[in-house]
Amino acid sequence: MPLAMKALDLASSSLPSKDPKLGWCFNEAAECHHQSRSFDKALGLYESAADIFRHHLPKESISLSTVNHHLALLYNDIEQNDKAVELMTESIKISKQNLPENHHEIAESLVTLGGILFYKNDFDEAVVHLESGLSILREELPSSPFTATGLYYLAFIEMERNQLVEAQRHATQCLRLRQEIFLKDDNAIICAQELVHEIEHTLATL
Known part of the structure; x- marks a missing residue:
């Protein structure tokens, strides 16, 4: 944790507030807090990263896809499943604009979305995404x-x-x-x- 926060402190003092590199520092610090289950701190840092990416990068930026993915996982952890579905769906949409359709990262996100829907007991939608993800993974990363x-x-x-x-x-x-x-x-x-x-x-x- 100290290393991530020190990196963020350094970036905050040396980079413009709109610099996407600062957004990545927020994202990395958020991941550390997320892993330690400090959800409130992680949420604030992820949102700071997302705010930079949304306003200062193209809307199809893979950086925004990444932070949306992380936010979706966090919202799922705090049982705000509808928000998690919304953000993971948006992350997948952006990823599909940047990556080959059979890319393993898209497949992994589809499986993750299927899991979120599983815990919502939305089995019909879960199966759709699980099968889509598995059809890629069986070929690319069995x-x-x-x-x-x-x-x-x-x-x-x-x-x-x-x-x-x-x-x-x-x-x-x-x-x-x-x-x-x-x-x-x-x-x-x-x-x-x-x-x-x-x-x-x-x-x-x-």
Whole structure:
């Protein structure tokens, strides 16, 4: 934290208030506060970065896409899900103007948006974005943690909809991926194992 804040203090004293480089310093300091769960401080810093980017860069700037993405994650963490959906959707829109349509960053944002919608219980919209993101990730980054996360959300939704065969397939794929990526006692693996076992138990009782 001290390094990020020192960098921000230095930038604030040496750069014009409208300089996008100062915006990035705000963004990096905000990330540090966000990671330490100091949400109020992070929100103010992210908004300062966004204000610079919105007013002093083109509206399709990838910098604005990045800070919108970070703001969306923060709003999701503080359970302001509608705001999170709005900002993540805007971030994806800007990214699509700057990156190839099959770029992994777009796919990762689509999976993240699917996850936000999942926690809103908006399963129909969640599936649309999860499947869009996974269709790219399966080709570009099949072993990505985002691929595993997308499969997890998809399997959970399918279980809730009683689509148990599809749920079992996707949950098993998620578990295998997480076992390749993470240490054996990682919580991500435990969650996937629990989901697989729950689906298998439900199938066994039919």
